[in-house]
Amino acid sequence: MATPAATSLALAVGLLLVAFTAGAGAATFSITNRCPFPVCAAAMPVSGGGGAQLAPGETWTLTFAAGGTAGRIWPRTGCSFDPATGRGGCQTGDCGGALRCVLSGKPPATLAEFNLANGGAPGRYGISVVDGFTLPMDFSCSGAGDGGVIRCRDPGCPDGNHRPGDGKYRACPAYRDYQVVFCP
Template identity: 55%
Template sequence: MASSPVTSTVVSLLLVAFAAGASAATFTIKNNCGYTVWPAATPVGGGKQLNPGQTWTLDVPPGTKGGRIWGRTGCSFNGGRGHCATGDCAGALSCTLSGQPPLTLAEFTIGGGGANDYYDISVIDGYNLPMDFSCSNGLNLHCVQPRCPEAYLYPADNTKNHGCRGNSNYKVTFCP
């Protein structure tokens, strides 16, 4: 028995929706510092103020490549425009560009190859905040000093990228 065009279309749309959501990731960003941090995220997320103890949750779609999350410090914003002492992104609250050094970076690619996502910490552009970056089923990367051994330290340092099974969730913690 042949299926109707409407049934085929509905089934196809459900399969596409399921596949698209299959490798999406949720990032929970937490400020454990004793001061306000203004995390930023590109290419998704933008930016937000996090007072001590607050969290921010981002849903990152599959296929996101070259993602970055960093904390900005010493910020002052008025109407979405302002300036940060570290990690500033052209004076915007909601970043569309990467921040200015120094900045400790959590870098990621969601759905970057086969069934894996990839993530790392980088201090190539300097260090401004201690950070933990973890995958729900992978390693917890820990960076609490400018030359942290678990972070990329220079451009040709290619041994610090970690794979994580797709459909994982991530946590970035400032001042772990």
């Protein structure tokens, strides 16, 4: 039979392991609006739909599980929503009239696209203007070093994917955090 001290030590070690592995296999995305006007951020796939109204300077934080999760984040402009129902619409990037998107946005929409790989492999991230350009955007990975920021300031941005298959994506080490900034 274990002594109370041994039981306490085993419990403490177990709690430390849980604390250090909580969040392992996940990536946090911080979406910040630096535009001088409100922007409705949208994200897919998010359980129950992904969307938030961001005043200038506000940040919306999402966590996506690793393991083959592919998704996109985009800004919507000229939006008006009923606070009670979350229904309304946006002039750009609208997703079926909902604040919390379960459908992709209607063009034009500048897209931050990502793919979180399985088994600790690096993920990929990039900016696409295939569906048009709405707002300047930066997209970065916390572990990608100095070359990790993808900048797209105008429709002709050299860092962006302009056609399907352009392949302008960057690698991000597994389980790192990402930042998306509108109007950097």
